[in-house]
Amino acid sequence: MANSGRRKPPLVANKRRPKAKAKPNPKTARRKAKPAARRARKRGNPLTRGVLAVLRWIWRVVWGIGWRVAFVVLLIVGLATGYVYTTLPDVAQLLDGRARGSVTLLDRNGDVFAWRGDQFGGTVRAETVSRHLRNAVIATEDKRFYMHPGVDPIGIASAVRINLSEGRGPLSGHGGSTITQQTAKLLCLGVKYDADDWESEAAYVQDCRQTSLWRKAKEAVYALAMEAKYTKADILSIYLNRAYLGGGAYGAEAAAQRYFGKSASTLSVAESAMLAGLLTAPSTLAPTSNIERSQNRAAVVIGLMADQGYLTDAELREARANPAELSEAAEAQAGGYFADWVMASGPEFFTRDTTEDVIIRTTLDQRIQKAAEDAMHEIFETKVRDGSKAQAAIVVMSADGAVRGMVGGRETKVSGAFNRATQASRQTGSAFKPFVYATALDLGYSSQATVVDDRYCIDIPGSGRWCPDNYDHKYHGRVTLAQALTHSYNIPAVKVSESVGRDLVSRVAREFGIKSDLAAGPALALGASESTLLEMTGAYAGILNGGSSVTPYGLVELRLLGQDEPLMGAGGGIGERVIREAAAKELIWMMHQVIEAGTGRRAKLSDREAAGKTGTTQAARDAWFLGFTADYVTGVWMGYDDNTPLTGVTGGGLPAEIWQETMKRVEEGMPVKPLPMLRVRERPAEPEPQTASPLYEDERPRPGQSTPQPQGGRERVNPIENILRRLLGG
Structure with missing residues (x-):
């Protein structure tokens, strides 16, 4: 009772030292976080969750099928490559692929003035031709030649992009083919011409140049096999010997002789660039058809060589200052009318249809030939009216x-x-x-x-x-x-x-x-x-x-x-x-x-x-x-x-x-x-x-001849009549 009137003191906890907080366990935190994340996703947009689920399913299906298909394709390609590998002959057998032989015409002094047929100057190796020619071909046709296995995906993708941007089909125009693929095409994928199997040689060539998707696939397989069988130098050698370079010339040596009168091993930068430039359109760009057009194309090739580090500054200046020029024989335009006449006058199996390489020595004097041509031009330019269609011919x-x-x-x-x-x-x-x-x-x-x-x-x-x-x-x-x-x-x-x-x-x-x-x-x-x-x-x-x-x-x-x-x-x-x-x-x-x-x-x-x-x-x-x-x-x-x-x-x-x-x-x-x-x-x-x-x-x-006598008082006797009578026994 004594404390009944006293105020109670406030309840206060005892002063204590606070306990240190325990460090959270990382594993436990992650386990707790996962359900939380799942709960958060579940709480997200249902449509998003559905789309993501479909995409995940598609990916699993594509991946599951894709790697299996890729494996099968690689297996088939490998088997096909292996089979083609076994059919490839020795390199030496592939260097000369002409269906016809050549005819070389020499003038009266023994100098070459004309070529006919499929001209082949002899086999060359990539190591023996001028380094400028080798570099020009690689710079122009396949700058990654030494890096790819025969097929260049980067080059193909680039070609498809260019074709599409120019409004063409993906395989029309730029092909993205490597030098190895081009060589495979030159070899017609190993199919040799047989007159019994083809309507004509032209039909055979046309078939070899197909650009269908299936043909490209076969070409790629053949290229892979070549890369496995041959060295890069071997492949480039085949290409340099088989490529058509205009003017009837097949191969680098024939073209070097045809246009410049020299060996392919001694070509200059400008000459090498001109030959490499012919690979895209040999007939159109041939210097015997239009030397200025050939020189312009060669200038582009020289620029590519310089960009890729194949030329020094001095070589670049020299090549641009001195473009390639034709030799005197090439200037003669393959002998013109005279060469055509000689070819027609010889036996057909040794001239127009020869399968051998033939040398014909002729009577032509190139000095006289030029004299006749110059005389013709002189008279028609100075004495014949402009626009006249009159023609003329000369034989000496x-x-x-x-x-x-x-x-x-x-x-x-x-x-x-x-x-x-x-x-x-x-x-x-x-x-x-x-x-x-x-x-x-x-x-x-x-x-x-x-x-x-x-x-x-x-x-x-x-x-x-x-x-x-x-x-x-x-x-x-x-x-x-x-x-x-x-x-x-x-x-x-x-x-x-x-x-x-x-x-x-x-x-x-x-x-x-x-x-x-x-x-x-x-x-x-x-x-x-x-x-x-x-x-x-x-x-x-x-x-x-x-x-x-x-x-x-x-x-x-x-x-x-x-x-x-x-x-x-x-x-x-x-x-x-x-x-x-x-x-x-x-x-x-x-x-x-x-x-x-x-x-x-x-x-x-x-x-x-x-x-x-x-x-x-x-x-x-x-x-x-x-x-x-x-x-x-x-x-x-x-x-x-x-x-x-x-x-x-x-x-x-x-x-x-x-x-x-x-x-x-x-x-x-x-x-x-x-x-x-x-x-x-x-x-x-x-x-x-x-x-x-x-x-x-x-x-x-005359001695032994009598003087004609009058006949019948009207006219003299024609002595020819007496001679004819004696000749005819009359």
Whole structure:
């Protein structure tokens, strides 16, 4: 009771020392955190949770299937690669993959001037070619060549990206192929050409160049097998030997010889860059097609080489300052018309369809060839109106028929073009007249025998009456044979032909080498027959050599590469005698007068004697000039391919000027030689007698020849008739 009125004290805990907190257990904390995280996720967006769950499931399915599929694919690729590996031959068997052989043409001095077929200069190794060529090819075609196993995924992805960005399909355009894959394609994945299995070689090549996805897959397998079988140097060697580099050249050595006249081991930076640049489009970029385009492409390659560290600064400056140039042989554009003619004249199995490497030595003189080409260009540039479609052809040969130069058209730097010198048969016009007078001279007439040039008509069975006319539409009375040829009178030529006999004139012309069909009527004497320029030039060569026939030829010797013994020799040259040597020499003098004082004056040379004959056909569709010096025979034809008449052109005009321009260049620097002619003192034409035969012999009898006597009081007896009677046994 005593404490009942007292206030109670507040309840206060005893002052104690606080306990230290225990450190949490990390394992326990993580275990507690996981349920918390799961609870947090469960508390998240249900849609998100659903999407994530589907994605996780898809990934597990893809991964589960993907690695199994990848394993199977790798297994199949490995097995396929292994099988291909077992089929790959030794490297040496893969270096030359041409289906055809090559033809190398040499001029008269033994220098190469043309190539034909699949040119192969010999096998090279990546280690033996110029390092610049090796580096240029790698820099251009496959800069990771030494790093990939045959297939470059980075390169493929880059190519697909470029193709898509340029609006093409993923496999169209840039292929991303490595050098190894390109080599596999060049090998056609090991499939060799067999004529029995393919419609044509072109179909085989087309199949090898397929770009389908399945083909790319097979190509990749083949490339992997090659990488396993061969070294990188082996693969690059195959590529350098098999790649087509334009101009008929297969392989680096052939291309180096074709374009630069040197070995692939000595190529400069600029030359190597040009060859490497051809790999993308060999026919289009070939320097023989367009040297400027090739040089521009080479400049790009040089830049790639510099970017990838293959060139020093000095080498870069040198290459850019001195772009590659073609050799003289390459400048000749593969021999042009002459090379085509030689190839056509040789046996087909050794020229056009050869499977061997063939060497052909020819008669070509490159100096003379250039002289003919330059003369053609000079006249057409300075004397022919702009826009004219007229064509011309030139043949230069020796007196034995060896062709030294040939131009088959105004475009001289061509190959495989229509050759107007050998393939165009055209009427010869008055260029045929020397064979008429050759016949008369051989039968005993002299150049001073006379014939009356007046109105003359012949009744032709089935055709009616035919009356030839002179070019100037005038009659000239009694003229000598020399005068008639000098001024190219038509009526005397027909009279002489009819007098000696057309058949005999035709025989002489054929034996001189004119193989074309000759006209049967009296117009034969005026060149109504057709012939080629090569035939006509060869026939004139027979006159120069003293009256013996010649067969024009260009092939001297054919042999296989590596062999010393020729398989065949020249197929032409001097043949049998056609007319007497004395007759030929007198005819040469008559033809010399044509140039000195007649229709061929524009062909006259200032420093040496020349002889020749003009020819112009009806309506001036063809104009000819053929002639010779003591050294060479040259024929010129001019006209239109479609037989359109020439305007203001005769054989004594532009053709004679082309002939003169050609011979000035051909004879430049050569010693002057006189023509082998029998010089005759001309006599003035005598007054026309009241009664005249078509042909009068010289009043001075020759040894062994009697003076013609009058017959029946009207005309002299034609001595040719007596000679023909004796020849025919009449």
